[in-house]
Amino acid sequence: MNLTVDLTNKNDMKESVTILQGLLGVEAVTTKATATTKKESETTDTQKSEATKPDAPEVTKEAIQKLMKKLMTEQKRDEIVAVLDYLGVKKLSELSTADYPKFYAKLEELV
Numbered sequence: 001m002n003l004t005v006d007l008t009n010k011n012d013m014k015e016s017v018t019i020l021q022g023l024l025g026v027e028a029v030t031t032k033a034t035a036t037t038k039k040e041s042e043t044t045d046t047q048k049s050e051a052t053k054p055d056a057p058e059v060t061k062e063a064i065q066k067l068m069k070k071l072m073t074e075q076k077r078d079e080i081v082a083v084l085d086y087l088g089v090k091k092l093s094e095l096s097t098a099d100y101p102k103f104y105a106k107l108e109e110l111v
Contacts, residue, residue: 059100
């Protein structure tokens with residue numbers, strides 16, 4: 001059996017997972033799904049390679065907080081929340097330090 005699902009937003013993903021679980025007779029499982037476009041995926045791959053370069057400066061929590069503060073003064077709170085959600089967390093304290101460079105790069109795109 002082949003099944004193709006075209007998902008355009010998070011609500012579609014959640015609904016599709018629920019339907020598939022019902023079809024398969026699987027009990028409901030909490031699932032975290034994220035969608036990325038091809039462009040976002042390419043950007044993320046580029047950012048990963050840049051972030052893992054040995055000469056790349058370390059991104060600190062303080063640097064992130066400073067950039068977040070600047071974005072907040074520019075009324076970009078919703079965009080910050082969207083980036084946190086994209087990375088699977090609700091707040092900065094939940095973000096792994098390994099993800100700091102990726103998060104910082106995403107925030108810089110908002111400036």
